[in-house]
Amino acid sequence: xxxxxxxxxxxxxxxxxxxxxxxxxxxxxxxxxxxxxxxxxxxxxxxxxxxxxxxxxxxxxxxxxxxxxxxxxxxxxxxxxxxxxxxxxxxxxxxxxxxxxxxxxxxxxxxxxxxxxxxxxxxxxxxxxxxxxxxxxxxxxxxxxxxxxxxxxxxxxxxxxxxxxxxxxxxxxxxxxxxxxxxxxxxxxxxxxxxxxxxxxxxxxxxxxxxxxxxxxxxxxxxxxxxxxx
Numbered sequence: 001x002x003x004x005x006x007x008x009x010x011x012x013x014x015x016x017x018x019x020x021x022x023x024x025x026x027x028x029x030x031x032x033x034x035x036x037x038x039x040x041x042x043x044x045x046x047x048x049x050x051x052x053x054x055x056x057x058x059x060x061x062x063x064x065x066x067x068x069x070x071x072x073x074x075x076x077x078x079x080x081x082x083x084x085x086x087x088x089x090x091x092x093x094x095x096x097x098x099x100x101x102x103x104x105x106x107x108x109x110x111x112x113x114x115x116x117x118x119x120x121x122x123x124x125x126x127x128x129x130x131x132x133x134x135x136x137x138x139x140x141x142x143x144x145x146x147x148x149x150x151x152x153x154x155x156x157x158x159x160x161x162x163x164x165x166x167x168x169x170x171x172x173x174x175x176x177x178x179x180x181x182x183x184x185x186x187x188x189x190x191x192x193x194x195x196x197x198x199x200x201x202x203x204x205x206x207x208x209x210x211x212x213x214x215x216x217x218x219x220x221x222x223x224x225x226x227x228x229x230x
Contacts, residue, residue, distance in 0.1 A: 005069035013076030016216035078190035121185030146173035
């Protein structure tokens with residue numbers, strides 16, 4: 001892969017990556033800052049988009065159009081949804097979907113999906129599975145749900161009943177959506193900051209920095225496996 005885009009929602013989630021990008025040239029576009037350099041053996045461009053689907057979509061399209069990334073990894077944090085998901089577990093998405101978009105919108109209209117979800121790139125997912133076999137961090141593979149709100153008790157049961165996701169966040173499906181329509185490989189790596197048992201924005205704030213560091217280490221490990229598979 002020629003250049004990897006690493007996209008996070010917040011500056012806290014991006015910070016651990018910046019420690020590894022050398023040299024870190026910076027380009028500003030659409031009120032965003034994009035950091036270019038090498039991370040390990042990979043050429044990368046990294047940025048944080050800001051929270052929500054539209055912000056994430058804007059940043060992803062800029063990475064594709066201006067920086068010509070050949071794959072995008074969405075990294076950072078998420079809320080745990082499945083009752084078995086624990087604090088600081090990392091979820092790697094096999095399927096990404098919106099929990100707040102009518103189910104026929106993306107199948108009956110652009111981009112005319114065959115199913116109501118976006119799927120991770122098979123090659124990146126295989127590299128993630130290989131990494132997970134010896135990872136020092138707990139990793140789970142499954143469904144990620146995305147929507148425009150922080151999930152506490154409200155809507156938790158409904159989302160779990162309809163979609164059975166491992167995690168929920170506010171950007172991942174939007175990044176996957178943009179990658180899908182551009183034919184760009186995609187993977188999401190999100191570490192859990194809050195769960196049904198440890199819920200609320202307070203837990204997110206308390207655990208965000210630690211979770212972000214774990215997510216970054218896992219992405220670095222996956223990229224090493226990607227390079228070894230080339």
